[in-house]
Amino acid sequence: MKEILEYLQSYRGRPLTLMEVCGTHTAEINRNGIPGLLPSGIRLVSGPGCPVCVTVTEYIDRLIALGKEPGNIVVTFGDMLRVPGSQQSLSEARAEGCLVKMVYSPLDMLKLAESDREHTYIFAAVGFETTAPVYAMLLKKARGNGIENIRLLTSLKVMPPVIDWICGEKRDSGIDGFLAPGHVSVITGSRAFEGLAEKYGIPFVVAGFEGGQILAAIGALVKLRGTGKTVNMYTSAVTREGNRKAQAAVEEYFEPADASWRGMGVIPGSGMVLRKEYEAFDAGSRALMEDKERNKGCCCARVLTGKIRPCQCPLFGKVCTPQTPQGACMVSSEGSCYNSINSLFAENG
Numbered sequence: 001m002k003e004i005l006e007y008l009q010s011y012r013g014r015p016l017t018l019m020e021v022c023g024t025h026t027a028e029i030n031r032n033g034i035p036g037l038l039p040s041g042i043r044l045v046s047g048p049g050c051p052v053c054v055t056v057t058e059y060i061d062r063l064i065a066l067g068k069e070p071g072n073i074v075v076t077f078g079d080m081l082r083v084p085g086s087q088q089s090l091s092e093a094r095a096e097g098c099l100v101k102m103v104y105s106p107l108d109m110l111k112l113a114e115s116d117r118e119h120t121y122i123f124a125a126v127g128f129e130t131t132a133p134v135y136a137m138l139l140k141k142a143r144g145n146g147i148e149n150i151r152l153l154t155s156l157k158v159m160p161p162v163i164d165w166i167c168g169e170k171r172d173s174g175i176d177g178f179l180a181p182g183h184v185s186v187i188t189g190s191r192a193f194e195g196l197a198e199k200y201g202i203p204f205v206v207a208g209f210e211g212g213q214i215l216a217a218i219g220a221l222v223k224l225r226g227t228g229k230t231v232n233m234y235t236s237a238v239t240r241e242g243n244r245k246a247q248a249a250v251e252e253y254f255e256p257a258d259a260s261w262r263g264m265g266v267i268p269g270s271g272m273v274l275r276k277e278y279e280a281f282d283a284g285s286r287a288l289m290e291d292k293e294r295n296k297g298c299c300c301a302r303v304l305t306g307k308i309r310p311c312q313c314p315l316f317g318k319v320c321t322p323q324t325p326q327g328a329c330m331v332s333s334e335g336s337c338y339n340s341i342n343s344l345f346a347e348n349g
Ligand code: SF4
Pocket: 297, 298, 299, 300, 303, 310, 313, 314, 315, 316, 317, 320, 321, 325, 326, 327, 328, 329, 330, 337
């Protein structure tokens, strides 16, 4: 650890911008005060790695509309409750009678649906490659147990196409290396990033989640700058091939699709939707291709693509706070703006 810190702090090369694309990395980088340990020539930016942050307002609106229909109950993780829709959040809608239940695992919904056949239970199926296998398992168990009163409203994203989009056709993103997402890589394997690394001539390093592991990965990115190499430094959980069983389960139920990302628009091939043969379980996910920003001043898209830091958004800390979030980056504990403002609070006591 001491050696890595000395190496990083002695860096005097050209300025580097490194991006992490995993919400847990964002949270851990801030929790460990890593930006403050780096010299001015190494800048860390947070990419679109928080699934809640990249969910479009149209999706929240649709969930609320479903929860207000008689006979429906929306089921969700807690972090979705406060995400702003175009008019209100799920939490605000619940106060007006929209039926919403919070669970800790999608599989909890099976018990609810099995014991209450009078209602249709609709899960807010948001997530990346990491969460998709759980939704596949949910559907498999539901079919196996004859539970038909469940639906998924999916907003499932896959990581390589959005990284490709950030790097851009003009290769002018200004990103010099990526901390590849640890959880996603467990499922996809590190090879999912090899093509991107070669295409753009920048390194990708798969990192674990402890402060020391993240620092070591940053050190590796600095050493590998200018190369198109992919290195796996999280070998206790990630292989080159990934989890083939989980990949097969996802392929059985889901197929690739275009997806809409908050503030970024539709990115081809960056999502997953239920296959046609399982569309009886779909609550209308394929129609969600719009992105109506709630607050036009919100710079989530520029924050999520590393163009600006959260504190450069004119609303940061003024209109937009964790108590009054204007964009999803301020809602989730994995969001860039939420973590930046919490770091500031911690620094200033
Ligand atoms: Fe959006 Fe708030 Fe972040 Fe600005 S500070 S980008 S308004 S979430």
